[in-house]
Amino acid sequence: MTIVEDAKRGLITEEMKVVAAAEGVTEDFVRRGIAGGHMVIPMSPYRKVKLCGIGSGLRTKVNASIGTSSDIVNVEEEIEKARQAELAGADSLMELSTGGDFLDIRRRVIEATTLSVGSVPLYQAFIEAARKKGGVVFMDEDDLFTITEEQAKLGTNFMAIHTGINYETVKRLKHQGRHGGLVSRGGAFMTAWMLHNEQENPLYRRFDYLVEILKEHEVTLSFGNGMRAGACHDATDRAAIQELLINAELADQAHAAGVQCIMEGPGHIPLDEIAANVQLEKRVTNNKPFYMLGPLVTDIAPGYDDRVAAIGASVSSAAGADFICYVTPAEHLALPTPEEVYEGVISSRIAAHVGDMVKLPKTREADLEMGHARRDLDWERQYAVSLNAKKAREIRSARMPADTDACTMCGDFCAIKIVQKNFHF
Numbered sequence: 001m002t003i004v005e006d007a008k009r010g011l012i013t014e015e016m017k018v019v020a021a022a023e024g025v026t027e028d029f030v031r032r033g034i035a036g037g038h039m040v041i042p043m044s045p046y047r048k049v050k051l052c053g054i055g056s057g058l059r060t061k062v063n064a065s066i067g068t069s070s071d072i073v074n075v076e077e078e079i080e081k082a083r084q085a086e087l088a089g090a091d092s093l094m095e096l097s098t099g100g101d102f103l104d105i106r107r108r109v110i111e112a113t114t115l116s117v118g119s120v121p122l123y124q125a126f127i128e129a130a131r132k133k134g135g136v137v138f139m140d141e142d143d144l145f146t147i148t149e150e151q152a153k154l155g156t157n158f159m160a161i162h163t164g165i166n167y168e169t170v171k172r173l174k175h176q177g178r179h180g181g182l183v184s185r186g187g188a189f190m191t192a193w194m195l196h197n198e199q200e201n202p203l204y205r206r207f208d209y210l211v212e213i214l215k216e217h218e219v220t221l222s223f224g225n226g227m228r229a230g231a232c233h234d235a236t237d238r239a240a241i242q243e244l245l246i247n248a249e250l251a252d253q254a255h256a257a258g259v260q261c262i263m264e265g266p267g268h269i270p271l272d273e274i275a276a277n278v279q280l281e282k283r284v285t286n287n288k289p290f291y292m293l294g295p296l297v298t299d300i301a302p303g304y305d306d307r308v309a310a311i312g313a314s315v316s317s318a319a320g321a322d323f324i325c326y327v328t329p330a331e332h333l334a335l336p337t338p339e340e341v342y343e344g345v346i347s348s349r350i351a352a353h354v355g356d357m358v359k360l361p362k363t364r365e366a367d368l369e370m371g372h373a374r375r376d377l378d379w380e381r382q383y384a385v386s387l388n389a390k391k392a393r394e395i396r397s398a399r400m401p402a403d404t405d406a407c408t409m410c411g412d413f414c415a416i417k418i419v420q421k422n423f424h425f
Contacts, residue, residue, distance in 0.1 A: 002218055002258040003043065007035035015041045019053035024362070029057065037251070038287045040158075040260040042092065042116040042220045047155035050114045052091045054262065055289040059360065060317040060352035062089070063118070063291070063325045064345050067096035068105060072335050075105055079112045084338045086113055088345035089387070090326070094118040094160070098127055098185070107154055116157035118222065121148040122203075126189040136189050137196035144202060145213060152217035159214070160264060162186040162224035163250050164243035166204045169227060170194065173239035180231025180299075183267070187226025207250055211257050220260040222291060223247040228267030232299050235269040236277060248285040255288075262289045262323065269295040274312060278319040292321040296331075305331035306344045310351040317355020324348050346388055353387070375425060377405045377416060 006013050012027045016034065019041055020027040030053060033039030039055030054061050064085035066078050078097070085093055093115045097105045102124045110117050125147050129139035148159065162184075170191055173182070182188050190201055203210060214221050227243040229235045244265060251261040263285050266277055274295065281290050295312040296305060309327035317324065328336040328344035336344065356363040366385055373381035379396070383389040399408045406414035 002215060002260075003041060004034060004037075004255060004260055005258045007031045015043060015051055018051045019058075022051075023053055023058050025057060033057065034260070036287075037255040037261060038289070040220050040262055040289055042118075042157035042260070043218055044152075044155045044157050045218055046153060047110065048114075049116045049157060052116055054091075054291075054323045056287060056320075056322065057360075058322070059363065060321065060356050061091035061323050062345060062348045062352055063092045063094055063323060064088075064090040064341060065094040065096050065325060066109070066336075066341060067094075068099040069097075069335050070099045073100040075100065075108060077338065078105065079108060080338045081336070081341045082109050082113045082115075084342040085345050086115055088342045089349050090115060090345045092116040092118060092158075094120075094325075096120060096123065098123055102128075103150065103154065106151065106156070110155050117155070118158040118160060119151050119156045120160045120186055120224065121151050122162055122186050122189060122224075124151070126193070137193050139189075139193055141199075141202035141206075145206070145209060148210070149213050149217070152213065152219050156219060158220035158222050158262065160186070160222045160224040161203055161210065162190050162226040163201070163203045163207060163210070164223060164247040165190045165194070165226045166201050166246060167194070169239055169242045169246065172237075172242045173227065176238045178231075178237070178239075179233040180229065180268070182227070183230025184224070184226045184228055186224050187228075190226060204246070204250075207253070211254050211259055214254075215257060215259050220262060221251075221254050222262040222264055223251060225264040225266055225293060228265055228293060230268060232268045232270050232297070235266065235273050240266050241280075244281060245284060248288075251285055251288050262291045264291045264293060267293050267295060268299060269297065269312065271297045271312070271315060274315045275319040278316060278321050282320055289322040290320065291323040291325065292316040293325045294327050296327065302332050303329055305329065306340075306347040310347040313348055313351035314354035317352050318358035319355075320359060321355070324352050349387055375416060377414075 012031050016030040020030045041053050066081040095106050095109045125143045126136040126139050130136045227239040254261050294309040296308050297312040301308050305327050306329050313324045326344040326348035328340040330336040330340050370385045383393050386392045401408045
């Protein structure tokens with residue numbers, strides 16, 4: 001029995017109990033969320049992880065993506081990125097290597113973290129075809145399924161799988177065109193393969209077989225967003241909507257079979273279209289957990305895209321997105337460093353909390369505590385409530401004022417101290 005099947009039968013599992021305690025909700029609330037497909041708990045029979053509930057009624061979670069590239073294959077640095085992501089408070093990790101020994105890298109990263117780890121099996125299948133046969137278009141479709149199972153047995157908890165790219169999706173892309181092109185690696189690989197071989201996407205055509213593999217190994221299916229916009233002017237176009245509709249129907253099938261499902265999307269979006277995208281995704285997928293990729297709300301700030309994505313992520317979270325994929329300052333420029341991974345996670349955690357303040361008012365209690373700590377000039381309490389206590393303490397310590405109750409921004413003219421002499425709150 002999978003956790004979905006247990007939930008439908010009315011059974012409350014240990015995983016449900018752990019998530020309920022962490023989120024401050026009832027165990028039956030979690031069970032009903034999983035039974036209805038509105039919530040997931042990524043897990044694996046092959047490894048124990050720090051359990052993380054994702055979905056309606058729960059805090060917005062943050063994912064950090066790491067992985068080698070064809071230019072930089074430094075496994076030790078990727079392991080350090082995994083450690084930095086966990087240290088910064090990420091809720092999950094995606095290992096997306098496109099260079100080196102795929103299975104060895106993923107095995108070592110999994111061993112180095114307690115977080116749920118996701119992957120994209122399609123990358124390995126297509127890149128190995130390019131290495132061995134001279135091109136991604138020569139990929140053998142059976143390799144897609146073999147590699148998916150191999151990665152599942154490593155203890156991979158969730159997988160981004162590009163099922164929604166089919167002839168209809170590609171037709172919509174051709175008819176409308178794109179300002180920013182096709183930016184998803186998975187989308188590009190699969191589209192090129194389909195056009196060259198004049199065959200339907202095997203992940204779509206043999207979806208029942210894919211579901212069998214994922215169910216056997218208790219892998220959460222994250223429906224990859226291969227047609228996501230890579231430029232704000234391409235947001236919410238026909239290709240992206242077509243892919244969403246296909247994935248929504250497939251997600252209902254997978255959940256009915258006992259597989260947990262997440263919906264991904266949609267990349268670069270102007271601020272005024274975010275809420276509509278979240279509402280559309282939630283409506284057509286019967287309220288499946290929504291994994292928001294970014295989103296980036298402007299295209300003109302390379303080097304600061306962690307901040308750009310944080311703006312979009314906060315609005316997404318407030319509108320109902322359940323899961324945020326972080327963005328680092330290196331986005332669009334280079335493979336991120338461990339330090340940039342850490343900063344990207346912090347930026348996304350801030351954004352997730354800002355959104356949760358709207359959709360989950362109980363999360364405002366932390367802000368209330370900070371307000372009281374600042375009023376009382378209680379610096380230790382302020383550090384304790386901070387998302388990054390270490391950085392807050394370092395900044396203050398480096399510029400410690402003569403009057404240690406205040407800070408060097410106000411010094412002798414601290415507003416709080418002035419008022420406290422005559423008025424007590």
